[in-house]
Amino acid sequence: MKQGLVLITVLLLGLCGCSLQDAPRSAEESMAVEESMTIEETRHICLPSGTAAREDCALCGSRSIWSYYSKLDSIGVLNLASGDISDLRIFEYEDDGTLKDNSGYSSTMMVGDGDGRFGHMMVMGGRGICDLSLSWEEGKEITLEEIAPLYCPDCMSKIAELDKSWADEFPDGKRCPYAMIDFVTGEIYSLNGICTTCFIRDYYMNFEFGDREIEGVIVYAPERFPKE
Numbered sequence: 689m690k691q692g693l694v695l696i697t698v699l700l701l702g703l704c705g706c707s708l709q710d711a712p713r714s715a716e717e718s719m720a721v722e723e724s725m726t727i728e729e730t731r732h733i734c735l736p737s738g739t740a741a742r743e744d745c746a747l748c749g750s751r752s753i754w755s756y757y758s759k760l761d762s763i764g765v766l767n768l769a770s771g772d773i774s775d776l777r778i779f780e781y782e783d784d785g786t787l788k789d790n791s792g793y794s795s796t797m798m799v800g801d802g803d804g805r806f807g808h809m810m811v812m813g814g815r816g817i818c819d820l821s822l823s824w825e826e827g828k829e830i831t832l833e834e835i836a837p838l839y840c841p842d843c844m845s846k847i848a849e850l851d852k853s854w855a856d857e858f859p860d861g862k863r864c865p866y867a868m869i870d871f872v873t874g875e876i877y878s879l880n881g882i883c884t885t886c887f888i889r890d891y892y893m894n895f896e897f898g899d900r901e902i903e904g905v906i907v908y909a910p911e912r913f914p915k916e
Contacts, residue, residue: 735852736836738844745840746771757871759785763888763906765809765822766869766876767801768847769830771838773869774799776818777811778891778908790814804828805865816908822866822879823901829862850878857882866902868893 743750747766757764757773764775777797780790790813799807804825811818832848839847850867851858857880868877870888877888881897890910896903 735848736832736844737848738839738841739837740840742840742842745843746838747773747843748840756785758874760871761787762871763891764869764871765807765820766867767805767807767865768835768863768867769803769805769828769865770801772799772801774807774809775871776809776820776906778813778816778818778906780813807866818906820904820906821901822904824865826900828865828900830865831861831863833861846874846876850876851880851882854880854882864902 738745740746740749742748746752748754752771752773754773757775760775760779760781762775762777762779762781764773766773774797777795780788780793782788793813795811795813797807797809797811799809805828806823808821809818832844835847836844847867851863864878864880866879868879868888869875870877872889875888877886879895879902884896885892885894887893890908892907892909894905
């Protein structure tokens, strides 16, 4: 008899426990949970918009040289802090955009923005290879909010979207002040250390990321046996 009472007691306690665990949330609790989930999902989606008029945009505006670069089959480095573009010059072009033979030449180019950001490019024209070095002084990173006034909404949207999926990697908002840009498509590619190797069309890129510096090798490597 005692064993039967004990068994009944245990079963009742178990049922009470299940009832407590499965108790439905109140309407207020459900709304609070849904609101919390919505906030968590959209926390990193609010990105700053460009505020420059299109004609004043540092990248595509009338004072930019993008209209010239966009005619070339090349890629370059975009200084996000200023909108300046540096052609890697794996190919050489005449002033009218005509391709010229640079197979017997090597070239070296150094660039700086006068505000603590530097670039060095060494190109072997005959091999289609560019050694790229980028660096910047402490405090010369950029935030999206700081550069938004430089760009029109369209260009700023491209820049802001670069690392949206990895926003947690930049808790203070500070990012590398450089990106790669494709002159043919106008697409922009991140240099924030997330991806170390990638292609921009026929250009293969491999990067090593250090403390405020980037070392990269870019090779023009079209498909050897393209499918027709």
